[in-house]
Amino acid sequence: MTRTQSPQRAAGVAPGGGTFLSAIKLTHVYLVAWVMWFGAFLLTASEPYSGQSLRAILVVGGGILAVFAGLAIFEPKQAPKQQPLSSGALVRMRLCALAGMGLGALGVLFRGVDWFVIRGIGIGGDMMANREALLNSSGPLSIVAAGLIPFTIVAPVLNGIARRQGLPMVFPVSSVLLALIGPLMAIAVGSRSSLLFMAIMYMFCALLFFRPSARLLTGAVMGALALFAVSTIVFVGRADEMGMDIRYSARYSVYTQMVPTQPHVLDILDSAPPAIAHTVFGAISVAQYLCHGVFEATYIVDNFGERHHSDGLYTFEYAAKVANMLPLVDIDMSTLAGINPRQGAFATLFGNFFIDFGDYAPLACFVFGLCAALVRARAVAGDWLIAPLYVVVASQVAMSIVTDPFCTAAMIYWDMGLLAFWIAARAFVFSHEPLRISRWRPA
Numbered sequence: 001m002t003r004t005q006s007p008q009r010a011a012g013v014a015p016g017g018g019t020f021l022s023a024i025k026l027t028h029v030y031l032v033a034w035v036m037w038f039g040a041f042l043l044t045a046s047e048p049y050s051g052q053s054l055r056a057i058l059v060v061g062g063g064i065l066a067v068f069a070g071l072a073i074f075e076p077k078q079a080p081k082q083q084p085l086s087s088g089a090l091v092r093m094r095l096c097a098l099a100g101m102g103l104g105a106l107g108v109l110f111r112g113v114d115w116f117v118i119r120g121i122g123i124g125g126d127m128m129a130n131r132e133a134l135l136n137s138s139g140p141l142s143i144v145a146a147g148l149i150p151f152t153i154v155a156p157v158l159n160g161i162a163r164r165q166g167l168p169m170v171f172p173v174s175s176v177l178l179a180l181i182g183p184l185m186a187i188a189v190g191s192r193s194s195l196l197f198m199a200i201m202y203m204f205c206a207l208l209f210f211r212p213s214a215r216l217l218t219g220a221v222m223g224a225l226a227l228f229a230v231s232t233i234v235f236v237g238r239a240d241e242m243g244m245d246i247r248y249s250a251r252y253s254v255y256t257q258m259v260p261t262q263p264h265v266l267d268i269l270d271s272a273p274p275a276i277a278h279t280v281f282g283a284i285s286v287a288q289y290l291c292h293g294v295f296e297a298t299y300i301v302d303n304f305g306e307r308h309h310s311d312g313l314y315t316f317e318y319a320a321k322v323a324n325m326l327p328l329v330d331i332d333m334s335t336l337a338g339i340n341p342r343q344g345a346f347a348t349l350f351g352n353f354f355i356d357f358g359d360y361a362p363l364a365c366f367v368f369g370l371c372a373a374l375v376r377a378r379a380v381a382g383d384w385l386i387a388p389l390y391v392v393v394a395s396q397v398a399m400s401i402v403t404d405p406f407c408t409a410a411m412i413y414w415d416m417g418l419l420a421f422w423i424a425a426r427a428f429v430f431s432h433e434p435l436r437i438s439r440w441r442p443a
Helices: 018-023 026-044 054-075 087-118 127-136 138-166 172-188 192-209 216-240 246-251 263-271 274-303 317-323 348-380 382-399 408-429
Strands: none
Touching: 018 172, 026 054, 026 138, 026 274, 026 348, 026 382, 054 274, 054 348, 087 138, 087 172, 087 382, 087 408, 127 408, 138 172, 138 192, 138 317, 138 382, 138 408, 172 192, 192 216, 192 382, 192 408, 246 263, 246 274, 263 274, 274 348, 317 408, 348 382
């Protein structure tokens, strides 16, 4: 229900982001992600591929530590004393939330036209054929849609903060429903990574809306079970479409080459009733999916050979595609062909940065952590308008140990779009008064 209050009460409000923005640190997010990674690894009970050289261990291990160091270095120790926002600034922030909804709706519309009309993707159809259609063709409309889709999260994030402050929200139900269209589209193409990214983002949004409670914990558990069920359906469905049953997939899928399925699990899959076999297959497949990327990264370091490093083009491929739309820009994307010795297998942030920067990959990992920490510092200082970008960055930190947080699900578009939103929205909100930042404080 939308809360209302008089402009007099709204005047002079000091923003407070609630539990997530003010209390949960990115270093905590990163460490919890690693705890879950180890839990997934223990579930596989596997004997994985491990780096065959000291170089692989140093590059990947150094990258892991470098991300944490970057996240920790700018962690705010104390928020500065700041002035509250005026009622005029709050009104303009609500207009920014409305603008975000409008741009996000345009993005959903453009993506629907691009996917279902131009490319012929079918809801409930062959997931592999749908993915093939997405990989083999793209155009300006698809890039514009990808740039606008991130705005779907603007209104839910700002509404979450407003709710915790007792301020009016902007079409709260409609904004959430609009944001949920993204995961539904991801199911149509069988994208597990997109589903996982969005599940993490919406978990952080829930922490903005609601204080920690038994009800929130129950909702999180139910959401995790639903995500597991959908992931299992996607795994089984994609195996069926490729002509493989779950027993074959458990032995020979791309993930099992780095994290092999153990014999006792294969025995269960071979002999158990279908319901039990599918459940076990789903659990093991999700666990392998979550933890195999780190071992992929060490494999890439060991087997990259004499290939030339791509100096950032591999990780930021989607940004290069946007740049190629500009006059006088012609970036040669053909150099990426075959550059990854395990093309199509996720290799985390650490492996992809090695493809780009070689032995300087840990330095790039440090810069990634540093940039994420700067976004957090701005949010903790009280900048409401950077909160949508912060939610996305926190999700990328969590996912960096599973897959590349920029290429996968084209998340670089979320970074660019929400950074542009923050710059434009701040200029608009504070166009008639001195630039101010108000302290985040728990409501």
